[in-house]
Amino acid sequence: MVGKLVLIDGEHYPDVTAWAVERLGDVCCAVFLGGGEKIGDIGEVERRLQIPVYRGDDYISALEKAIVENGVTEVIDLSDEPVVDYEMRFRVASLCLRLGVAYRGADFLFTPREMKRPPKPSIAVIGTGKRVGKTAVGGFVARTLKEISRPLIITMGRGGPERPEVVDGESFELTPEFLAGLARQGRHAASDHFEDALTSRVTTIGCRRCGGGMAGFSFFDVVDEAVEMAKTMPHDLLIFEGSGASFPAYRAGAYITVTSALQREEYLRGYFGPFRLSLADLVVVTMAEVAGRERAERVAKIVREVNPGADVHLVTFRPRPLGDVSGKRVALVMTNELGIEPARRHLESLGAEVLHVSPNLSRRNLLRGDLASFRGVDAVVVELKAAAVDVVTLWALENGLEVIYFDNEPVNVDGKSLREAVLALGRSVLGGGR
Incomplete structure (x- = not known):
């Protein structure tokens, strides 16, 4: 069954909810978010609507189950305050975007961006904002994965080249004199693809992007052209590296999300922080030493609440x-x-x-x-x-x-090994497990 899913609550009378569902048409199921002021019990709502009603203590899990089991194409929000608040709605929007489902309410619409499949095994390194250390972690990931593969990094940045540019970090030495020559030509010689090639000695393709959406997608970029180039190159693992809070619209085999212990907590728990965190197989919390262990642990706790399955690492930079x-x-x-x-x-x-x-x-x-x-x-x-x-x-x-x-080398302060976690993730992706 393919159709619409409605979010409902017990602050509306069942007859009112049924009236709205009938007007929508093609509604396959509902998710009950809570509230009980105007209903006797949930069974009353199910009898009146005559469609499956999903519910549970964790509304996000109930919603994901309903979307997956029913092939839902659109989630329509018929709920209201006080049952839902803005944070809840962004959590719903984050889930819908991750699953490729539109989310619509009375005065808003979040439309998912198509997430294309890469032509080779891939890992994405994305950030929850600027200056969280994403490029440093991306370089570390590439250096580490050289032990088991031949990685190729694809970067995107506001200072990147108009056409994708290959920097052969495996054989070409990026000297200060060479970079200074680029700067004299008016080039942004400190762009991420130069930094990655220099620090990791891997081949990197640099791309330009402009504009960053709320969920992290760019308005314009040339990443598709870079991916086409990557198809013919001898590398066996693609590393997609984001820019600030933006990242390429490709469904990678695994995700490493980088945040900072100094990040504002509402940017992780609210808005589209849950979207970026929910994608992650591995979350790296940087600046743990600078921010202090207590604050770093608080950020890690938020991460685990949003994404219980993520492997969380607290690191500092050396x-x-x-x-x-x-x-x-x-x-x-x-x-x-x-x-x-x-x-x-x-x-x-x-x-x-x-x-x-x-x-x-x-x-x-x-x-x-x-x-x-x-x-x-x-x-x-x-x-x-x-x-x-x-x-x-x-x-x-x-x-x-x-x-x-x-x-900037990430060093664990929690007794764990980021290196071993990255290698395990890489082996899984290369082995087709993701």
Whole structure:
């Protein structure tokens, strides 16, 4: 049976609900959300409607069961306050989008985006927002999966190229001089596909995107062209990497969702946070050390409430310099102010003397002022993002300084092993289990 599913409650009289269902037509089943002011019992509602009525303590599970068992194409909301609130409706919308079903109410409509099937085994790395460390985790995932496969990363970014661009990170070395040359041409040389190729030494295809929807889909992007290119390439595993809170509209074999212990909790529990979290096989909660264990555990608890089946990892980032810092006087430049001190201590543990720091990598005017004040350094240690090339690298080369890019390596603080979890997920995807 294919048709409409209605959400109903006990705050409407059964006759009123039946009247609305009759006007809709082609209603195959209903899900009862609760409330009992205007009904005797749920059996009264079932007798009056003459269609199956699903119910349960967990309305999301009941709704998913009803959609799957009845081949539902549209969910129509006939419920109302006080039984449902805005958070509940976004939870419903998140489920409907994940299952590819439209969700319609009196004055709203959420239409699912078609999620295409990739031509090869795939894993998607997506984020719940910007600056959660998604690219760092994506690079780590690619480096790890090189142990069991030949991965290819497909990125999408607001600074990406108009046409998909292949960067052969497996054989081509991305030097500061090469990246500076791109910047002089007006290119965004710190785009995610350059960062991934540099830090992971994997081949990467960079794509442009513009506009981000509420659920995470872009208005325009060129990812489809990149996927067509990937079909003919020798790589056996695709890694789709999102941009900010957006991600490619492909149904990957597995999902890794990256969030931060500093993320506003309502963005996880409400709006379309549940959609992004519900897709996940594995959730990485970053900034656990900076935010503090109590806050990190609170975020992990929200994740488990939304997606009980997800494997949750609490991690912190450690800078992994891509060059030798031992015995050098350096300036450290980052985007994350809260991560500056832990990064400084780690570089010093590697033998560097950190003379200056700047958290203004994504704020060009402030960054230029910081650079002008740096004195007595041998090298600049910088993340490859934001203004790392067009400002920092150009400034360093003009002043005869060494540029050492660094990667942010996720390190578990919960006793678990993100590496082993990623390998297990990769083996499952490559083996056709997902």
